[in-house]
Amino acid sequence: MKVFFLRIYDIYQFSLRFWKEAFLPPYEYKEVFNQFFEVGIKSLSIISLTGFITGLVFTKQSRSSLAEFGATSWLPSLMAIALLRALAPLVTALIIAGKVGSNIGAEIGSMRVTEQIEAMEVSSTNPFKFLVVSRVLATTCIVPVLAIYMGFIGLLGAFVNVYNNEQTSFVSFFQEAFMKITFLDLFTLVLKSAIYGYTIGMAGCFNGYYADQGTVGVGRAANTAVVVSMFLIFIEEMLIVTLINTYR
Amino acid sequence: MSTDTAEKYHKHTPAPIDCNNVVISLRNIRKSFGSLEVLKGVDLDVCKGENVVVLGRSGSGKSVLIKIIAALLRPDEGTVRVLGKEIDQLDARELQELRSKIGFSFQGSALYDGMTVRANLEFPLVRNQRKLTRQEVDKAIRQVLDDVGLSRTIDQMPAELSGGQKKRIGIARTLILHPEIMLYDEPTAGLDPVTSVEINDLINDVQQRYNTSAVIITHDLTCAKATGERLVILSEGKFLRQGSFEEVFHNDDPIIKDFYNYNFISDS
Numbered sequence: 001m002k003v004f005f006l007r008i009y010d011i012y013q014f015s016l017r018f019w020k021e022a023f024l025p026p027y028e029y030k031e032v033f034n035q036f037f038e039v040g041i042k043s044l045s046i047i048s049l050t051g052f053i054t055g056l057v058f059t060k061q062s063r064s065s066l067a068e069f070g071a072t073s074w075l076p077s078l079m080a081i082a083l084l085r086a087l088a089p090l091v092t093a094l095i096i097a098g099k100v101g102s103n104i105g106a107e108i109g110s111m112r113v114t115e116q117i118e119a120m121e122v123s124s125t126n127p128f129k130f131l132v133v134s135r136v137l138a139t140t141c142i143v144p145v146l147a148i149y150m151g152f153i154g155l156l157g158a159f160v161n162v163y164n165n166e167q168t169s170f171v172s173f174f175q176e177a178f179m180k181i182t183f184l185d186l187f188t189l190v191l192k193s194a195i196y197g198y199t200i201g202m203a204g205c206f207n208g209y210y211a212d213q214g215t216v217g218v219g220r221a222a223n224t225a226v227v228v229s230m231f232l233i234f235i236e237e238m239l240i241v242t243l244i245n246t247y248r
Numbered sequence: 249m250s251t252d253t254a255e256k257y258h259k260h261t262p263a264p265i266d267c268n269n270v271v272i273s274l275r276n277i278r279k280s281f282g283s284l285e286v287l288k289g290v291d292l293d294v295c296k297g298e299n300v301v302v303l304g305r306s307g308s309g310k311s312v313l314i315k316i317i318a319a320l321l322r323p324d325e326g327t328v329r330v331l332g333k334e335i336d337q338l339d340a341r342e343l344q345e346l347r348s349k350i351g352f353s354f355q356g357s358a359l360y361d362g363m364t365v366r367a368n369l370e371f372p373l374v375r376n377q378r379k380l381t382r383q384e385v386d387k388a389i390r391q392v393l394d395d396v397g398l399s400r401t402i403d404q405m406p407a408e409l410s411g412g413q414k415k416r417i418g419i420a421r422t423l424i425l426h427p428e429i430m431l432y433d434e435p436t437a438g439l440d441p442v443t444s445v446e447i448n449d450l451i452n453d454v455q456q457r458y459n460t461s462a463v464i465i466t467h468d469l470t471c472a473k474a475t476g477e478r479l480v481i482l483s484e485g486k487f488l489r490q491g492s493f494e495e496v497f498h499n500d501d502p503i504i505k506d507f508y509n510y511n512f513i514s515d516s
């Protein structure tokens with residue numbers, strides 16, 4: 001139990017340090033840019049694929065229940081709400097946690113156990129800024145972009161299903177889809193995903209940065225990074241939805 | 249080891265040592281991790297131009313000691329003076345400046361495995377001297393690669409290099425800043441005997457060519473004998489004995505005899 005609270009305190013210190021160092025020069029522009037590329041571009045294909053399938057399958061499954069009420073014309077707006085409010089940010093975050101979070105944990109963990117982090121420190125480079133700040137900034141900024149992207153790809157999947165059944169045109173599908181979407185929905189989408197992205201980056205970096213010695217430590221860092229960030233993402237989802245619904 | 253072999257690898261070319269100029273000075277260094285007391289009051293002076301070897305078995309705190317010198321770890325007690333500056337009193341900028349004069353060769357070489365050899369060598373240089381032109385950087389990289397005899401590896405990734413080559417690149421990466429002090433953490437650990445001898449030669453070569461003073465941490469007697477002018481033995485958190493190889497090992501102390509007889513056979 002004492003260990004648990006010490007851990008919480010360490011994490012608190014770690015994120016405090018992130019905020020301090022993120023705003024202090026010198027900035028590692030190049031590495032931040034690299035990480036944007038690593039997190040963003042390299043995840044595009046898997047996000048596209050899962051987004052499209054999520055939209056397509058979800059529409060297909062909802063169709064029969066709506067058909068009972070003769071309400072299949074609601075499908076576009078229903079899918080838009082489901083995707084943008086809930087599915088896109090959550091699915092994106094979970095995929096990025098698995099793909100990028102584990103990667104960050106393993107990468108920084110192996111740099112820790114092979115003394116590369118100390119090598120940076122003696123090379124006049126702040127390893128926290130170079131490794132941690134750049135990665136957390138990247139996940140925090142890129143996950144919202146990917147979530148929005150997944151929302152649209154998902155709607156494309158939904159459109160394919162709707163078009164096959166009702167021959168609705170592309171333009172009218174999206175007009176209907178966005179009728180029920182408010183600014184608050186988009187704002188929440190971005191806010192939520194940024195928080196998930198921050199969580200993923202922090203969990204990966206923290207576990208890597210404090211990896212135990214040896215190769216076992218690297219595997220554990222990657223694994224813990226994913227488990228912890230997924231767990232936290234669900235807790236955050238619950239809190240944010242509760243909070244936002246009081247404003248609706 | 250037979251005396252003959254030991255003689256053969258004994259260091260022949262003493263460097264000009266200036267003991268009026270102490271470059272590293274440790275006083276009463278203590279360091280514990282939790283309840284584990286690793287260093288229990290260690291004193292050490294390193295003169296300019298001198299290679300000091302610290303011998304000790306695995307887990308005796310050799311790496312902790314060398315990391316305290318490089319300010320990677322903070323001692324619980326005691327003072328560390330490097331190049332006349334007390335490390336505790338330095339602010340971030342002064343520490344960075346001091347560190348650019350210290351080269352650290354890590355046990356596992358610690359090459360950045362996501363970067364090519366070129367990028368590895370460039371990393372400390374461009375971060376310490378931001379105004380260098382592309383040509384100057386390239387020239388410096390070629391120079392240090394030449395000095396460690398690995399010019400051809402420039403575009404390779406660390407994973408493609410052998411253990412000995414990694415060590416050389418790791419050393420080159422520190423030489424690129426022309427350090428005044430070199431710290432070697434087990435330079436020959438995990439290397440075959442022939443490669444070890446080459447690394448020993450490189451360490452002596454660096455001492456001559458770059459005028460460095462060095463602390464060499466090792467449990468390899470051959471390495472100790474080949475590279476060090478002076479030897480200290482670290483045991484149970486304290487320095488047991490200091491002196492030349494002969495002074496330390498022609499001694500009736502049973503612990504010393506133990507060291508000579510068994511310890512350096514087993515690897516860390």
Ligand SMILES: Nc1ncnc2c1ncn2[C@@H]1O[C@H](COP(=O)(O)OP(=O)(O)O)[C@@H](O)[C@H]1O
Nearest residue numbers: 281286304305306307308309310311312313516
């Ligand atoms: N950061 C650390 N945290 C906890 N214990 C450590 C740490 N670094 C070293 N130790 C412990 O200190 C002792 C000496 O380690 P080290 O200096 O690496 O030994 P060696 O002489 O083999 O280089 C070991 O028992 C090690 O477990």
Ligand SMILES: [Mg+2]
Nearest residue numbers: 310311355434
């Ligand atoms: Mg060691």
